[in-house]
Amino acid sequence: MSKFLSRYAAAMDRASVFIGHACSALFFACIAFSALEVVMRYGFDHPTSWSIELTMALCAMAWVLSVGYVTERNRHISITMLELMVGPRVWHWFRLMQILAAIVTVSVFAMAVWDPALRVFSRPEYSGTALNSIQPSLLKVLILVGAILYVLQLLANLVRWVQGTEKASTHGH
Template sequence: MNRLLASYANGMDRVSVFIGQSCSVLFFACIAVSAIEVVMRYGFDRPTVWSTELAMTLCASAWVLAVGYVTERNRHISITMVETLVSPTVWRVFRLIQMLIASGAILILSLALWEPAVKAVTRMEHSGTALNSIQPAYLKALIVAGCALYLLQLLANIIRWFQRTEGELDGGH
């Protein structure tokens, strides 16, 4: 059973790292879209109707999808002062408590977001902007997917905690 759980944790780590590193392309695309908008607006006096919405969607997508990577690397923002005040054993217990609380919170968030995401995708909600893209439907569904990635990676981290196979954990600073 331990080997099966370790295999899951290793596999989930690889998925999270792949997705997280792949998201860097979305940030570069956002930079390109923003640069095109600047040239079109100030160079040709022809601003686009799509660039702001697209840049926002690209950045939001990267941010939501990278949550598993951030969790796998233990790079969330944390209060590191507490770590310096308590023993390594107590800090290890605090990390488990944090992962369990995060798992519960994300599970509740996922359940709360499920129905609105299904409605948004079923009705194919549009943004109502000049571009009138399907951004609301896309992002609502993507947030649910991001929650799933976060939960799956938290489970992998909890498995590693119990098996004492965590890598270097130096907080979110």
């Protein structure tokens, strides 16, 4: 069983890193679309009706989908002063409480967004802007996907905690 869990954790780590790196391309696309909007607006006095909405959607997608990567790297915002004050032994147990609390919280969140995310498949929602994209529908589904990826990566981190194989970079930011 331990070997299976180790393989799960390693596979989830690889998937989270792959998705995180893929999401970085979305941020570069946001930069390109923002630059295009600046040129069109101030260079040609002909702003686009779609670039701001598209940029917001791409940034939101990248942010939501890269949560597994951030969790795998343990790069969430944290209170490092507390880590320094309590010492490594106590912090080790705090880390377990952090992982368990996050699993419960994000699981409840995923259950809360489950119905709204599935409902958009039968009745899509549109932005109501000039572009009138399906951005609200897409983001509802991606929030659910991001929550699931987050829980799966937290479970991988829990496996690593139990096995004592957490990466050294997770201690001391």
